[in-house]
Amino acid sequence: MGFAQNLINPFLWRFNLKLFLKSDGFSLIEVLIAIVILSISLLALAGLMATTSRNTSFGGHVTEAATFAQDRLEQLRVTTWDNIITTEPDPISPVGSTGIVYTRNWTVVSNANDTLKTITITISWDNGLNTIRLISVISR
Helix, strand or coil: CCCCHHHHHHHHHHHHHHHHHHHCCCCCCHHHHHHEEEEEHHHHHHHHHHHHHHHHHHHHHHHHHHHHHHHHHHHHCCCCCCCCEEEEEEECCEECCCCCCCCCEEEECCCCCCEEEEEEEEECCCCCCEEEEEEEEEEC
């Protein structure tokens, strides 16, 4: 029956309205299934938050390490050509903003003509478990 026929026959209109408004609520099984689905979703989000925090922390450490490597590279660039130390561990280990101690080493290798020097700066932290390396070439 169409909408126009329901307007003509008020009894059918009231009967359809009662069926439409009649609600028995949710059964216990439906509520339990909804709670299980919600719980699984929240557990997945909690795991995602832990992974995100760990990756953000690692990114911060890599940024600090790159900054310490760049600092040493700039110091070597302003040093006179003959006074550039070829290989030496840093006597003072830099400490990051989070308290992590970084180990900084560098090597300088001259080419055959002594016109170029290749500088390799290695920064490690967490007892050498994580390492980055910065390589640059300077000329006379």
